[in-house]
Amino acid sequence: MPAFSHGGVRKDVSMFSVAQFCTMELQAKDQFDAWRSLHKDTIELFPTGERSAGFAAAFSSWTLGELVLTRVVYSGAPGRQWRHHPKSYLDHWCVVLARAVAADGSARGELSFRSLALPYEGQAQDSEVITLYLPRDQRPVDEQRLDGAHGVEVSPDFAPLLSDYMDGLVRHLPHVTPEHAANLEMPTRALIAACITPLSTYQEPARSALGAALIDRARAVVRQNMAAPDFGPERLVRLLAMSRSKLYRLFENSGGVAHFINRERLREAHLRLSSQREMLSIHAIGNEVGFVDHSTFSRAFRREFGYSPTEARERGIVRSFADEREGLGQG
Incomplete structure (x- = not known):
């Protein structure tokens, strides 16, 4: 006592x-x-x-x-x-x-x-x-x-x-x-x-379905706001109109809320770097998903995917070229 x-x-x-x-x-x-x-x-x-x-x-x-x-x-x-x-x-x-x-x-x-x-x-x-x-x-x-x-x-x-x-x-x-x-x-x-x-x-099945729906909502909000470097868990709580404890519980088994936001930023960057239609520079893409510092973006990208943003863009170019050749061969 x-x-x-x-x-x-x-x-x-x-x-x-x-x-x-x-x-x-x-x-x-x-x-x-x-x-x-x-x-x-x-x-x-x-x-x-x-x-x-x-x-x-x-x-x-x-x-x-x-x-x-x-x-x-x-x-x-x-x-x-x-x-x-x-x-x-x-x-x-x-x-x-x-x-x-x-x-x-x-x-x-x-x-x-x-x-x-x-x-x-x-x-x-x-x-x-x-x-x-x-x-x-x-x-x-x-x-x-x-x-x-x-x-x-x-x-x-x-x-x-x-x-x-x-x-x-x-x-x-x-x-x-x-x-x-x-x-x-x-x-x-x-x-x-x-x-x-x-x-x-x-109610386990219902709770699982509800959790998946909430994660989808959170993902949509993050994608709408990821260009803002200061967008983080606090703002996500407000935009979702959800209590802080409920949001943190939702992501406690997947690395936390901040990790979820960071991962969504990096996945969007990877998608754009892999696209043949994307003309912006790597640095500009990093800025548009919320990374102000290029080196920080590169390190985070490599930790998430195991290769650099430059390699991601090169792989996208090679894949697009291969798809074009396959399409020509079928024609």
């Missing part, structure tokens, strides 16, 4: 006991390290800004028998990167309801399901995160089904029901005794299983 000292008073806090902790009780320069220490058993945290600027966040947790509900409220805290702790001893599932405030002041929520035993990482600047932690119940069939839903947003058919339930727990658990709260464990488990299991058991 991590402990923090402030004003000579030690405050013990744990992710898995009824507790409260607020970083605003600490000096600004110590706030992020204290917050990271609080979560050290489940996730690794990395700041995206200066630690000296402070990290204002408040944590509360309640137990429901063996289940744990936590709520985190961020007060202007900077963005952060995080990942599941690779050596965590906490082999739990968790349902995560994350809310972020949009530019127009509206709150947008996203509900997802994860296993702490499996790799997962992301970036966030949420204003509120409510999490339900469920220890594994040692039933192989249930474990396989629930692990199959790892990292996936909860189905729209069930997300409102589960979100409202988690919000209700946050409102009412502070006024419920631990003994009475323990009576909620089995109904809560049953509700989560009912909302999560159908997604992993019956």
